[in-house]
Amino acid sequence: MDVGQLRAFLAVAEELHFGRAAERLHIAQPPLSRTIKQLESELGTRLLDRSTRSVKLTSSGQALLAPAAEVLEALRRAEEAVRSADNGESGLVRIAFAGVSTHPIVARLARLIRSNRPGIQLELSSQNFAQPAMKKLVEGDTDLALGRWDVIPPVVSSRVIMKDSLVVALPDTHVLAGARRLSIARLAGDGFISLQPFEGAVLPDRLRRLAHDNGFVADIVQVAPDTQTALALVSAEVGCHLTLASVARSATDPHIVFVPLEDATADVDLRAAWRRDDASPALKAVLEEVGSLDETSLA
Numbered sequence: 001m002d003v004g005q006l007r008a009f010l011a012v013a014e015e016l017h018f019g020r021a022a023e024r025l026h027i028a029q030p031p032l033s034r035t036i037k038q039l040e041s042e043l044g045t046r047l048l049d050r051s052t053r054s055v056k057l058t059s060s061g062q063a064l065l066a067p068a069a070e071v072l073e074a075l076r077r078a079e080e081a082v083r084s085a086d087n088g089e090s091g092l093v094r095i096a097f098a099g100v101s102t103h104p105i106v107a108r109l110a111r112l113i114r115s116n117r118p119g120i121q122l123e124l125s126s127q128n129f130a131q132p133a134m135k136k137l138v139e140g141d142t143d144l145a146l147g148r149w150d151v152i153p154p155v156v157s158s159r160v161i162m163k164d165s166l167v168v169a170l171p172d173t174h175v176l177a178g179a180r181r182l183s184i185a186r187l188a189g190d191g192f193i194s195l196q197p198f199e200g201a202v203l204p205d206r207l208r209r210l211a212h213d214n215g216f217v218a219d220i221v222q223v224a225p226d227t228q229t230a231l232a233l234v235s236a237e238v239g240c241h242l243t244l245a246s247v248a249r250s251a252t253d254p255h256i257v258f259v260p261l262e263d264a265t266a267d268v269d270l271r272a273a274w275r276r277d278d279a280s281p282a283l284k285a286v287l288e289e290v291g292s293l294d295e296t297s298l299a
Contacts, residue, residue, distance in 0.1 A: 003075060005039040006068040008032055009047060013065055016055045090119030091282025096133035097126060097146040100227050101246035102270060105146060105162060105293065112289045120282050128226050131200035137273055143283050144290075145273045148202045150266065158273040161290055166206060166268060167248050167258045169234045169241040177257040184242075184263050185214040191221035191239035193230045202268055207242045210263050231256060244268060 011021040012032070022029040040047050047061035057065070097106050106124065113120055127133045130147025137145040138153055152158050168187065170177050176186060188211075197204040211218040221239045224230035230241045235255040248258035272290050274283060 001039060001042055003071070005035055005042075006071055008035040009039055009061075009064065010068050010072065012036060012048060012055065013057055013061060016057075018050075018055065089117065089285070091280065092121045092123060093144060093280070093282050093286045094123040094125065094142040095144045095146065095286075096136050096142040097124070098128065098130040098133045099147065099244075099247075100250065101164070101244050102146045104246075104250065105270065108293060109286075109289060112292065113286060116289060117285050120285060122286075129196070129198050129201055131198055134200070134273065137275060140275070143274065143278060143280065144286060146270060147273070148268055148270060149200060149273070150202065150205070151200065152271075152273065155276055156273050157276050158271045159291075160269045161272045161293055162246065162270040164268045164270055165245045166261045166263075166265065167243060167245050168261060169231060169243050169248070169251075170257050170259060171234055171237040171240075172255050172257050173237060174240070174257070176259065179259050181260050181262045183214070184210040184261060185216075187240060188214065188216040190219070192218045193222050193224055193233045193239045193241040194218070194220045195227070195230060196223055196225065203242055203244075206265050206268065210242075210261075210265055213263070246270070 008021070008025065011024050012018060015021040015024065018029050018032060022032045025032065036048065043060070045060040046058050047064060049056045049058055095106070110122055110124070113122055125136070125142060130149055133142070133145040133147050134149055134153070134156070136142040138155060146161070168182070168184070176182055192207060194204050194207060195201060207218050222233055224233060227243065227247055230243070231251060231253060233239065234241050235253050243258075245258075245260065251258065272287070274287065
């Protein structure tokens with residue numbers, strides 16, 4: 001029993017007329033009759049009672065109606081699913097992202113996908129730092145990574161999705177809390193709260209570079225496991241913290257002041273990264289939505 005036989009049987013069962021069923025299937029009547037006889041032979045029973053005047057379903061034919069219709073409907077859904085996947089209208093895309101500053105981007109992207117690409121499922125994975133997200137991407141454990149990296153592996157493509165800059169988080173009691181901009185050199189005597197200096201960690205690297213360029217070594221009074229903890233320590237007046245303008249935009253603690261840095265340094269822009277050889281239509285569709293993100297709406 002094959003799909004063609006079931007399709008032929010359903011056409012005859014619904015029309016109860018071989019001529020009309022053949023016309024509906026765009027075939028001649030003799031091949032249709034042979035197909036029905038072959039199906040009956042394979043099943044070992046008559047499905048239709050035929051006469052020169054009428055065609056009627058037997059009890060076996062009645063019993064086959066619903067299962068045959070279910071098979072054809074399942075086939076239709078399967079074909080539709082394949083077409084949808086090929087067109088990037090469905091599928092799973094795994095996204096690894098790092099840092100609190102990426103949360104608004106991820107939230108907006110999820111809303112866009114749900115609205116514009118409802119057949120695509122996102123699997124989100126939050127990392128404390130960007131380097132683990134890049135490692136997951138290179139090893140094939142995620143499809144898209146959002147973060148900040150100074151080095152992009154050759155097997156990875158990337159593009160900037162949000163421009164960013166450096167600011168210093170100060171307690172509101174700090175003598176420089178009222179400054180509109182400042183150089184890191186003015187904080188040479190202050191204690192700094194740093195994030196963990198993992199390989200590829202951008203903010204600890206920028207702090208080290210800026211201090212070196214201004215002739216001092218930053219006094220790290222405490223290492224925080226993440227940005228939220230670092231800001232809590234700033235609020236408690238433990239020290240100051242080099243962070244991002246995007247972090248400052250979402251901060252709500254009234255005891256912290258964010259002052260932009262005037263020093264030039266390597267960029268800290270947020271990037272989307274994906275494997276060059278990933279031909280997934282679903283990933284391509286998500287990247288199109290990433291490209292449509294309006295970063296001004298995240299300010």
